[in-house]
Amino acid sequence: MKYPLIIRSTIHLDNDIETRMPVIFTKDGILKSYLEYVLVNRNKSHSWLDASASAIRLLVEFVEFNETRYKFPVDLFKDFSEKIFSGTVNSKGMDESELRWSQKSIATGNKIISYVTQYSDWLCNEKEMDSKANLNPWRAATSYEQRLNWAAYSHRHSNAFLAHTWSREGAVEQNKQSRNVRFKQDDRGTDGDQAKNRFPDSRLDDLLHKGFVRPGVPLTAPVFKRLELRDILITILMHFGGLRRSEPFHLWLEDVIPDPENSESALVTVYHPEIGDSPERCETRKETLARKYQMKPRNKYERSKALHAGWKNNKLSAMKGNFMVVHWFAPEAGEHFLFYWKLYLKAQYKAPKKLRKHPFAFTNQFGNPYTLKQYEKKHKKAAERIGLTVKKELGTTEHGHRYAYLNRLKEADVADIYIANCMHHKSLTSQKTYESKSDNETRTALKELESNIKSTLTIQKE
Numbered sequence: 395m396k397y398p399l400i401i402r403s404t405i406h407l408d409n410d411i412e413t414r415m416p417v418i419f420t421k422d423g424i425l426k427s428y429l430e431y432v433l434v435n436r437n438k439s440h441s442w443l444d445a446s447a448s449a450i451r452l453l454v455e456f457v458e459f460n461e462t463r464y465k466f467p468v469d470l471f472k473d474f475s476e477k478i479f480s481g482t483v484n485s486k487g488m489d490e491s492e493l494r495w496s497q498k499s500i501a502t503g504n505k506i507i508s509y510v511t512q513y514s515d516w517l518c519n520e521k522e523m524d525s526k527a528n529l530n531p532w533r534a535a536t537s538y539e540q541r542l543n544w545a546a547y548s549h550r551h552s553n554a555f556l557a558h559t560w561s562r563e564g565a566v567e568q569n570k571q572s573r574n575v576r577f578k579q580d581d582r583g584t585d586g587d588q589a590k591n592r593f594p595d596s597r598l599d600d601l602l603h604k605g606f607v608r609p610g611v612p613l614t615a616p617v618f619k620r621l622e623l624r625d626i627l628i629t630i631l632m633h634f635g636g637l638r639r640s641e642p643f644h645l646w647l648e649d650v651i652p653d654p655e656n657s658e659s660a661l662v663t664v665y666h667p668e669i670g671d672s673p674e675r676c677e678t679r680k681e682t683l684a685r686k687y688q689m690k691p692r693n694k695y696e697r698s699k700a701l702h703a704g705w706k707n708n709k710l711s712a713m714k715g716n717f718m719v720v721h722w723f724a725p726e727a728g729e730h731f732l733f734y735w736k737l738y739l740k741a742q743y744k745a746p747k748k749l750r751k752h753p754f755a756f757t758n759q760f761g762n763p764y765t766l767k768q769y770e771k772k773h774k775k776a777a778e779r780i781g782l783t784v785k786k787e788l789g790t791t792e793h794g795h796r797y798a799y800l801n802r803l804k805e806a807d808v809a810d811i812y813i814a815n816c817m818h819h820k821s822l823t824s825q826k827t828y829e830s831k832s833d834n835e836t837r838t839a840l841k842e843l844e845s846n847i848k849s850t851l852t853i854q855k856e
Contacts, residue, residue, distance in 0.1 A: 398425075398454045400447050402696060405433065414696060416447035420454055431516055440697050441704070449509035452478070459491050471510070471529035478503045591786060592801055593794030598633055602626050605776030618741035623734050624756050624764060625772045630734070632795035634727030635662065635720035636816055639792045643703035643766055644692055645755040648673045650735055659728035660735060662720040667691035667705055671715040678716075687752050692763075700765045708818040721816045723803055 403417045415432045418425040428450055432443055456474045464470040481497035483489045498506065507530070514529040593601075606622040606629070613620065628642045644667045653661040665671065665679055668691045672682040683689040693705040710718050722728040744761040746752050756764035773792045774784050782790045789797065796817075803813050810822050 398451050398458070400451050402698075405429075407433075416443055418447060418451055418454060421458070425450070425454065427517055428513065430520070431513055434516070439693075439704075440695075440702070444697065445505065446509045446513070449506040450513055452506060453510050455493065456491075459493055467529050471514075474510075475503070475507055478506055591794050592789040592797040593633065594789065595798055595802065597780065597782065598798075600780040601776055601782075602629060605780045606772070607776075607779070618737050622772065622776075623738040623742050625769060625776070627731060627734055627738060628756065628769055629773070629792075629795065630727060630731050631662065631720060632792065633798060634722055634724065634731075636723070636796055636799040636818075637664065637720065638704075638706060638796055639769075640693075640704040640766055643754070643756065643764065643769075644705065646673070646679075646753040647739075647755050648753075649755065650732075652732060653728065656728070658732065659722070659725070660732035661728075662731070663711075663715075663717045664720065665715065665717040666708075666710060667693050667703075669716045671717070682753070689752060692754075700767065701763060703766055707820070709814070709820045710818075718818045723799065723806075723808075723816065 398421075399419045400416050401419060402414050405413050405415050407413060413433075413436055415429070415436060417432075418428050428447070432447070435443070435446075453474060456477070457470070460470070460473075464473070477491070477493070477495060478498050479500070482491045482493045482495040511530040518528045603621065606625045607620055608622060611620045617623075631637045631642045632639060641664055644664060645662070646665070649663050649665065651661050653659040668678065668680040670679045672679045674682050674686070677685075680691050683691060689701075691705075692701055692703040695702040708718055710716050722731075744757045744759060746757065746761040750762060752763055754763040758764050758768060770792060777784050777790050782788075784790045786793055788794075800813065800817060803816060808816075814820075814822050
C-alpha cells in the first residue's frame, strides 16, 4: 500500500475514557509515532487534528515514492516543500514521482509546512533524536531573513497583551535564527477578496421574505405558513448580529429572552458549548448534555458528523457564565428577531421526540437538532430563488453575512473597540481581515472623485 490512509479510530485511554482520533495507516501498519503525537494533542480542535493528519499523510506518501532519493532528512523536506507549492507534474505533463500532485496555494502550503514542522520538532524532542534528524531544523538566518524576523516580531509585540514581559535579549537571539525551510511570502492583496465575501445588504430583505419561502404555499398565506422562520432567524443572527455561521446552532431555547431594556427586542446570549453555564443546576453545558441527553457539545463532534458545529476562540462577556451577547446592528433588527422568534416557537418549532430529547433551539421537521449542512442547502436555494449566483467570492453564501455586519459598523464610524466587542474578537487586529472594499466599490469611489480632480487640474492650468 503505497498510498497511506487516514482512518478515524476509537482510542481507549485509561479510566475507560474513549476518544476518536485520526490514525495514519501505511504499508507497514499504523504510524505509531503520529498516534502518540495526536494523543498528546487530543484536546486540540477537530479541524487542527484533521489538518495535521492530512499534512503528515502527504509527507508519508512523498517518502514512500521517494524513499531512496535523499541522503539527509533536510534535503527530503526541502524538496517536499517545493513540490507542495509547485506540484509534481512538470511543464511537459510528466511526473517522475508518480504522485500527480497539483500545486497548493501559498496559504495551504504554509499550513502543511507548519504542521509537519511541529510534528518533526515533537518527534526529535520526545525521542531525544539527533538534531540532524529534524526535517526542518534551525540555522543561522541571513541578514534579509533577520529583517523579516524582526518585522514579524514587531507585529506580534505591538499586538500582544503581555508584550511588556517579553525579553529583548531573547528576541535578539531568536531572530538570528531561521528555519531551513521558511514559509512562502504571499504578496497578493487580500482586501478585494475579502470584500467580495460581503452579502449585499440591498438583497437581504428579498432573501428573508422571498427566498426563505415554503414551496407551494401561496403568497397570500399567513407569514407562519409561508416563510421558513427558523432559517430567517439564523440569517438575522448572522447578518444583523454578526455571528459566525456555526454559532446559532449552539443556542438553547433558554438563550433568547425579551431584552430587559426593551421588551420589544430580543436579548440573545450564545454560551460556550462546553464551559458555558447550564440553565439546570450548577453545572456546565457539557455536563448537562452528558447527564441529561447523553450528548456531547456540538463542537466536539467530528466534522463529518451531522451534529458538528464549530466554535472559535471567542471573546466572552466579562460577566460570569461564559457567554457572548449578540449586539444588533441595526438595533431594530432585535425587534424583528423577537417577532419571528415568538412566531417560530408558536407555529413552527418541532419539539424533540421523547427518546431523542435535546435542548437546542433550532430543530428540523422531525424535532432533531437542525444541522449546519441543512441550513447551507436552504440558504443556497433561497439565494438562487431571488436570482443570486451562489459563490463565496460573491458574498452570496452564508459566510457573507458576518462580513456585511462588520463593514456596516465600519461605514457607520463605530470605534474599533466596540466593533471588537460586537464581533467577539479578543484582538483589535482580528477584524481587519473582514474590513475591505471591493474593486467595484473602489472604482465607484474614484469616479466620484473624478470631477473634483478634473476641476482642480483646470484651475491649475488657468
